[in-house]
Amino acid sequence: MSIQVASSIPSARASSVPKERKMFSLGPVAIGWGLLLAVYAGLRLYQGAFSFEYGLDATSPEFATYWMTLFKVEVPLIFGSGLCVWMYLWFTRDRDMDSMSGETELKRYFGLIAWFMMYTFSFLWIASFFGEGDATWHQTVIRDTALTPSHIVVFYACVPMYIVFGVSSLLYATTRIPAFARGYSLPLIMAVLGPGLILPNLGFNEWGHAFWMTEEIFSHPLHWGFPILGWTGLALGGLFIQVIGRMAELFKEVGGTADNANPA
Amino acid sequence: MHNRTGCSWRRSTLITCSAVLGLTLSQGAGAHGGLSVDDDMCKLRLGPFNMHFTGYQPEINGNREFCEDIPKVGNTIVVMDAIEPELREIPIEVRIIRDTGDESQLDAVTVVHLPPKIYVSGSVPLEYSFTTPGKFVGLVTAGAQGQYVSRFPFSVGIPPKRYGFYLLLLGVVVLGLGMYRYSGMKRQRQMAGQT
Amino acid sequence: MSLHRMSLRRFGLSILLAAMTAATTLVSLPAAAHGERATEPYIRTRTVHWYDVTWSSEKIGVNDKVTVEGKFHLFTDWPDAASKPELAFLSNASPGAVMTRVESYINDMPAQQSVRQLEIGRDYPFKMVMAGRVPGRWHLHPVLNVHGAGPIVGPGHWVEVTGSAADYKLPVTTMTGEVIDDLQHYGVARVQWWQAGYALLAVAWIVWWIRRPLIVPRWNAIRKGREDLLITRTDDRVAAGLLVLVLVVVIGGYRYTTQKYEYVVPLQAGSFKTKPLPQVPSLVAVEMKDATYDVPGRSLRLDVEITNQSESPMRLGEFTTANLRFLDKSLDVAVAGVDPSFPKDLVAGSSLKLSDSSPIAPGEKRTLRIEATDAAWEIERLVSFLTNVDSRVGGMLFFFDAKGQRHMAEVFGPIVPVFTQLQLAQSH
């Protein structure tokens, strides 16, 4: 079972670059994943080191120094850097989409897929890694605050992180790809807005816990807002049609007709 | 013409599938061994009267109840419960013998013998640790002159033939083949439709 | 300045402003309350009062035992907001499974299940035996989880667990004779092997499909109506084979397992009932006339009318509520009532001030002013009973007769905040 991808993804060495510029370079995505992995691993190690040590008692001074500072730093930091990325994407937008060559457009579609690789990777960490980790935390101490060490990481670090990448993907598409600039793409907006609403859904979740729920049934209807918003990720289907439909045309347009009938 | 054979294949697949489902259900229900009391199947006739026969092997499978087939060798408790109240006033003698065919010298083949006695509580318990698997016969005689006699064979340690399981596996294979044929047939119809 | 560029700047600025406001609103969330301190004061002062709680040791090794014993009293003035203790479970508040439960009893009845119909106004003895599992310094409290009221946390004591977590072992022998050498890992390997087998099958199925030209080629093929190329006859054979293989593996495995584990029991979900301690006739009648809380002075003042119905003179030795204990330091038997293992930070430093600490003669009726002063009212965040839905307070009074016998009485009623301490300081 040989996937010929190895040969077609150009390695870092510039020398083996085929004659025309490569269509997709894994470099930026790999760096992005590396950074994200470092951030998430760091957060998990921080949790491992300090959640039992200083995170059990929300009114203790150590909680304030170790956890409230993390909370106060991470939210502005992530949303702030997100803002910079959005503004960069905005101010360097392509102002003349009509005269765009097929090759550039195809490269831009690969760029959009690169942004999706970042977006889905960051969404994975809250939906799976830290999401169920939050269920663990509810078994360690009596619910005493909305800002438990687990929530500080899950809702105020991971959620802003994927909102940054979600909106960046949206901005990248609308500012650089003609199809998305000529109209609002429903699936793209669903795929970005849906998961983004998980943060405000927290308000409903905390309202319930504050008044009735002290014991933690994790699959309590109070929490059903999160999975339903998670389902908006299914909008990937519509996105596939829009992206791959156009790429199929571009492959023919840019790659030329099937000159050698039987491909190597 | 083509169509008619087509739908017959579909019908056969549906039949096999429902057969498999039915077997799974019965296999599941039967999987728990003996017939439980409320099914009222494990009775022995004693003249005009009836008695329940229930076998237990607590060390091996707890409070599961058995009728003719006691699955494993080992310590076994058998309890016979009188259904009609008259059985509580007449003496009952119980003897369990190895099923060797000739019952001339009863004592030689006797494994357990309870002398005639009146069981006021209506329940006749006996305990015996079967050492070797094999076929046995229970002889219960009741009445002052021993006028009511009941013979009931039972086996110990001989795993009952479980055809249900192999039937189920066969059903699964038939289901797979059926679906495979159905898919091929549907493929031909699509090709015929296209050209 | 073209309209285009001007609107651009306004658009950029609006995004910036929106982001900043979003960030600040999140940050200004109030720093919330604490674990057991987060429980509403009306629950901590008027539901379960823990007393005579002792811890057998402060330092244990892994696998060693520590016993927490004591009694709890269910308050008659049970708050309306919390549901009555119809269904409760005796638990403990240590973080995660750092310590394991060995045994737990309520009035000598095993408390593995939940307990039903605890009687309000009565007392129950409890006992919990815990074993050390993970080294560290953990806060061990008894907790009574009441259905509909949440966890009601008892006094917590620091317990040091030493040694290495790897030494923790929990051997068990089942009634069917199977010897389990360690409950922590029992059956896990078996689950993992089987699920790895299932996963291998799944990976093979997925790779079988994704190894071929995938996205654009199949997309184009569908556009051209050549779907027949996409699902080949061999795929049918593979799928049929997979279907039969899965069913055979599951049916065969299930049958083997039902024969191997013949005697199985479902999860035990019953609950138990237990009798309270015998009712002791209360020889001291207590009625709260007035209760005020001096906010700046951090002191609770209760005017209580006490009637001594016993034959022996009585002295008030202790006032306790929400696990805090205020002792009349001048009464030795009261001071002796504090077990050496009881956490020091829950016993108020200053003595309980009584307007008249002379013994109450038998049959005498006296109105006494009790003053309990300590910063703990603030630290334990109990003062929010002033700003609560129903601002009432409750507690237990411990009286001691001539022979040192202890007599308990409840005291409860509405409470009003006052600011006298400040005026006193300013007046002289």
Next chain:
Amino acid sequence: MTENDRAILKVSELSSRAIPWSRTLDVLIIVVAAFLVWSVSHISFLLLGGDWDFFIDWKDRQYWILIIPITTIIMAASFQAIFWNLFRLPVGATASLLLLLLGTWIVRYHSWQGLAYFPLSLVVPGTCLMGALVLDAILVLSRSWLVTGMFGAVLYGLLFYPANWIYMAGYFQPVMNMGDMTSVADLIGYTFPRAGTPEYIRIIERGTLRTFGDTPTWVSAFFSAFVCIFLYYMFWGLGVLACNARFFPVGERFKLIYGNKGKAAGKAVGAAAAQPGAAS
């Protein structure tokens, strides 16, 4: 490159230059789809039926057998619908359940055991992976979601109990604790305390009517299979719905801002175009 692969490539009229691009796209889409299927499946199952999967003393004969298939078939059906409609790829259900199982085991190690010291025996997960394989296989054979819903969803619901009983049976052997008989699973749940889970909060079987002999498990399995049919059809529909690729028309100002107006505003925009083009 099998014979079939060459035929597909020929039909798709891809030039030799385009084939490596197409293969690169395949790998990228596999990665994006894997992450997304993994995330959506896990967050959906986590908060709809998570508790029964977390703890061994929640795996009863009534709710565990009923709820786990129901809360996992929904995403399996949706992803199956997406990959089948778009690319005739019958891997949606298997991918959803396989990645859910992978994600679950990662969290059981890193968080339940790693962070809160719970032993793995308390938190062993079950899986509907065998049901998902059957779902995909029947979709290939029948090539119709109607038949897959009828047979596949029933087998999906039915297979969960036996497939997981194979390795869960040991946890339900009787054992003595404090003089009472209990199951090994209950003993594990009792021994390792959980602050957020008092015993009474467990939503488990509190007694049966013995209307079905002593096999309530198969009653739950059949009821689960029955519900799975309807959920399969409903969420296959959601998957199809998610594949609508609609673009909403956009106002002129939007196009102007996005430099899409072309000639008319070209002059005003042209000057700006001289700036560095999109350096993506």
